[in-house]
Amino acid sequence: MSTQPTIVDSPAQGVVTPSSSTSPDQAVPVTTPQAPSAAAGTTLTELQRLGIHTPESLDSLCIEESQRPIVVDGFLSASSIGILVGDSGLGKSALSHQLALCVAAGLPWLGMKTRRGPVLYLDHENGSVGSQLIRNSVMKHLQLQKCPENFFCTQDVTDIAKLERAIKLIKPVLVVIDTLRSFDASAEENNTKAGAFLQALRGFCQKYRVSILLVHHIKKQDQKGFLDAKANLETDPPIQWLNLACGARALVNQSDVRIGVDRTSKGNAALVLRGHVRITGEFGPIYLERVYDDNEQPIGYWKLSGIEFLDNKEQQAAFEALAAGFSFKEAKLTYGRQNQATIDFLNKCIRAGILFRATKGWYEKVPRREGE
Numbered sequence: 001m002s003t004q005p006t007i008v009d010s011p012a013q014g015v016v017t018p019s020s021s022t023s024p025d026q027a028v029p030v031t032t033p034q035a036p037s038a039a040a041g042t043t044l045t046e047l048q049r050l051g052i053h054t055p056e057s058l059d060s061l062c063i064e065e066s067q068r069p070i071v072v073d074g075f076l077s078a079s080s081i082g083i084l085v086g087d088s089g090l091g092k093s094a095l096s097h098q099l100a101l102c103v104a105a106g107l108p109w110l111g112m113k114t115r116r117g118p119v120l121y122l123d124h125e126n127g128s129v130g131s132q133l134i135r136n137s138v139m140k141h142l143q144l145q146k147c148p149e150n151f152f153c154t155q156d157v158t159d160i161a162k163l164e165r166a167i168k169l170i171k172p173v174l175v176v177i178d179t180l181r182s183f184d185a186s187a188e189e190n191n192t193k194a195g196a197f198l199q200a201l202r203g204f205c206q207k208y209r210v211s212i213l214l215v216h217h218i219k220k221q222d223q224k225g226f227l228d229a230k231a232n233l234e235t236d237p238p239i240q241w242l243n244l245a246c247g248a249r250a251l252v253n254q255s256d257v258r259i260g261v262d263r264t265s266k267g268n269a270a271l272v273l274r275g276h277v278r279i280t281g282e283f284g285p286i287y288l289e290r291v292y293d294d295n296e297q298p299i300g301y302w303k304l305s306g307i308e309f310l311d312n313k314e315q316q317a318a319f320e321a322l323a324a325g326f327s328f329k330e331a332k333l334t335y336g337r338q339n340q341a342t343i344d345f346l347n348k349c350i351r352a353g354i355l356f357r358a359t360k361g362w363y364e365k366v367p368r369r370e371g372e
Helices: 038-049 055-066 092-105 127-142 160-170 191-208 238-242 313-321 328-335 339-351
Strands: 070-072 081-086 119-123 151-154 174-178 211-217 257-263 271-277 281-292 298-304 325-327 355-359 362-365
Touching (some): 081 092, 092 151, 092 298, 119 127, 119 160, 191 211, 238 271, 281 339, 328 362, 339 355
Parallel strands (some): 081 257, 119 174, 174 211
Antiparallel strands (some): 257 271, 325 362
């Protein structure tokens, strides 16, 4: 007559022990779940201090990150570092002033929703009078009767320590540093100094829930007026063009949002924006028209959208043949290509600002010009 092993519930040992009628060689050593030990809890705490995640803690962190408030929808989230790179004289200050005033007033920036909140603008490029002129011009473009009370401007915050004191006092959702070189030229010298500078800023971002935008220059042209014949912001990968930025590469590589701005001659556009957002990838090109007042003075920018930005006659014809609203299936039939090619075509239209995805599988065209 055979005997069966008796399972003894012993979490501390976690083994099956034989009954008195079972010989030792009949015991079946099956382990059972271990109870969490104090040592395991200590290990988990130490891992968290080091920023090392278990699958569960990473999932929780990602949920928290996805719920972070935005500063500019789809563009700049809370506690992020961005860098805007372009040549001197392009109008970067006007563009970044427009962004700052839109956030302070809660207005869309280039068609993108913003989160209203205090803004601190460090203007080390234009002086007090120049800064006021740019601010007032952009206000006119945005049809603001007066400057938002939560828009703060300074030329006297000139180092990291003063910046932290200002952030503590104002509690801004956005800080614009125009320009990086004027604020801290040493950050350009090498990757070590650039990394330390960005690490200090990131500490502010995490501690005070503020986003910071650095305005930065590209390298000077050579004697023939060329920067790099191989780099074109409109056609090449944005990161390749952004390598034209002055100084250490870490300034671009370690930022969360990297924005290139350059001249263009397409349509009525004066500038093109293109860049890369960490995690979500490339964005743009976004084409901007310079807006002038009745005295022919530049006051701001419109975001342009137009079929001419597709640069492909077949795609232009397919887009024109589509209705104002259409399904993915209809787009596929009209374009006459397979799934991936159709997806690429639709995404290109979205980046050109002539189309948006209303719901999954459904698309709608947008007006030719999208205002503020």
